[in-house]
Amino acid sequence: SGATDTEITCTVADIRDGDYDVHVYVHGKGFARVKQQAQVGVLVSKVTPNTGSINGGSLLTIKGSGFAKFASHNFVKLGDRKCTVTKAVSATELQCRVDKAPENQIAVDEWGSEKEAPEIETVNVTVSVKCGNIAICNSEPRESNKDMKYTFDPDLTPNVLKVMPAAQLTNPNFTMPLAPGGDVTVDVSIATKLSVCDKCFEVYIGDEACSEVKAKLVKKLPPVPPAEASTLSQIAVTAVIPNTVAVGNHSLTVVHRDAGSSPSHNAFVFPVITSADLTTAGVGGGLEVTD
Numbered sequence: 001s002g003a004t005d006t007e008i009t010c011t012v013a014d015i016r017d018g019d020y021d022v023h024v025y026v027h028g029k030g031f032a033r034v035k036q037q038a039q040v041g042v043l044v045s046k047v048t049p050n051t052g053s054i055n056g057g058s059l060l061t062i063k064g065s066g067f068a069k070f071a072s073h074n075f076v077k078l079g080d081r082k083c084t085v086t087k088a089v090s091a092t093e094l095q096c097r098v099d100k101a102p103e104n105q106i107a108v109d110e111w112g113s114e115k116e117a118p119e120i121e122t123v124n125v126t127v128s129v130k131c132g133n134i135a136i137c138n139s140e141p142r143e144s145n146k147d148m149k150y151t152f153d154p155d156l157t158p159n160v161l162k163v164m165p166a167a168q169l170t171n172p173n174f175t176m177p178l179a180p181g182g183d184v185t186v187d188v189s190i191a192t193k194l195s196v197c198d199k200c201f202e203v204y205i206g207d208e209a210c211s212e213v214k215a216k217l218v219k220k221l222p223p224v225p226p227a228e229a230s231t232l233s234q235i236a237v238t239a240v241i242p243n244t245v246a247v248g249n250h251s252l253t254v255v256h257r258d259a260g261s262s263p264s265h266n267a268f269v270f271p272v273i274t275s276a277d278l279t280t281a282g283v284g285g286g287l288e289v290t291d
Contacts, residue, residue, distance in 0.1 A: 012040060042066035042129050042144040049258055050150055053157040054121070056081065056098040057253070057261025064144065066129060067091050073131045075141060078150045079123025094127065098260060121152045156194075158254050158262040161187040161234065177270040181243045184210065188254050188262065189221060189232045195258065196235055202255040203239040205267060210239035247271045 002009050008024065019039050024032040044064040052058035060076075060083060067088060068074050076083040076096045083096035125148040128141035163186050165178060178184055186203060194200070196217050203210040218234040237254055251264035 012038075040066070042127055042142050044125055044127050044144045044148045047125050047148050047150055050148075051153050051156055052098060052150070052258075053256075053260025053262070054101060054152045054154050055157060055253075055261040055263055056100045057255040058098045058259065059086070059257065060096050060098065060150075062094045062096065062125070062127065063092060064094075064127065065092050066142070066144070067094050067127065068129045068131050070131070073129060075128040075130070077126050077128075078152075079121070081123070081152075100261060120154060122149050123152070124148070125150050155231070156191050156259045158256050158259055159189045160252065160254060160262050160265040161189055163187075163252060163265060163267050178241060178267060179270050179272045180241055180245045180247075181272065182241050183238060184241055184252075184267075185236055185238045186252065186254055186265075187218070188235045188237055190235055190256055190259065192220060192231055192233045194233075194256060196233070200257050201235075201237050202257075203237060204253045204255070205241055205245050205269065206250045208242045208245055210241055213237065213239045241269065245269050 018041075019037045022034050022036045022038050024034050026032060042064070043066055044062060046063040048061045048063075049058065052060075062076065067090070069088060069091070071085045071088040071094075074085045074088055074094055076085055076094065078098060081101070082099045084099060085094055085096045087095040089095060124146040126146050127144040129144075130141045163178075163184065165183060165185070184203070184205075188201075190196075196215055198214050201213050201215050203213055215235055215237045218236050221232040221234055223231065247269055249266060249268050252267035253264055254262045
């Protein structure tokens with residue numbers, strides 16, 4: 001808040017939505033003649049980033065006004081897709097994570113790659129607020145303007161190319177399977193304009209996040225006609241699988257902080273095999289044991 005000879009700036013307290021007459025009182029001079037009304041409600045003025053993966057997973061920052069103090073009182077939608085509010089920074093800023101796309105909207109082949117190239121889609125961003133504060137809680141959420149846009153862009157969607165134990169990077173003959181507590185390397189293609197850094201990526205086995213994530217540029221991929229220049233890079237993302245991951249088949253996804261999530265890729269996690277597990281074998285032989 002502040003004032004000059006020609007302008008007064010102020011922050012409105014929590015009041016119900018509606019149109020209000022504006023009154024200005026100047027100390028020592030009295031009330032000014034003002035024939036203006038102010039509209040009070042939820043406003044979205046900026047969405048960052050405003051483009052991301054068709055599979056969701058992007059962390060968005062939404063700027064505006066009229067947001068609730070508690071994250072659970074704010075609801076964000078990108079078209080028909082939900083963006084779960086993770087933090088209500090202030091009455092003018094929210095952070096939300098774009099929900100994953102429904103499985104039936106992502107067609108993939110037996111290798112986990114998309115069968116058909118999906119189309120780009122631009123949608124409206126809306127914020128609904130259930131309660132401005134504890135005293136003002138509406139039976140129906142207040143809804144923001146709908147002129148801010150977000151684009152689901154297949155060209156920004158990371159794509160899993162290959163999943164393998166990390167040791168295979170240096171030893172192609174290494175055949176140990178993925179296991180709880182073990183390393184995994186995921187080759188991913190991303191748009192060349194995206195940043196490559198350890199903190200840029202997250203790897204998930206099911207809903208569990210892998211730790212010690214490291215990312216390295218492998219190469220720029222050949223351009224896809226009719227493009228003349230490469231628009232994709234191959235990145236090797238290495239991480240440690242959580243010890244708590246159950247044995248069995250899981251969906252593996254890679255999330256880039258600025259682009260969002262890859263499609264799900266099948267990854268089978270095997271039990272950890274120790275030397276104690278190999279002290280007996282069938283009478284028919286055939287088991288190779290290395291000390």
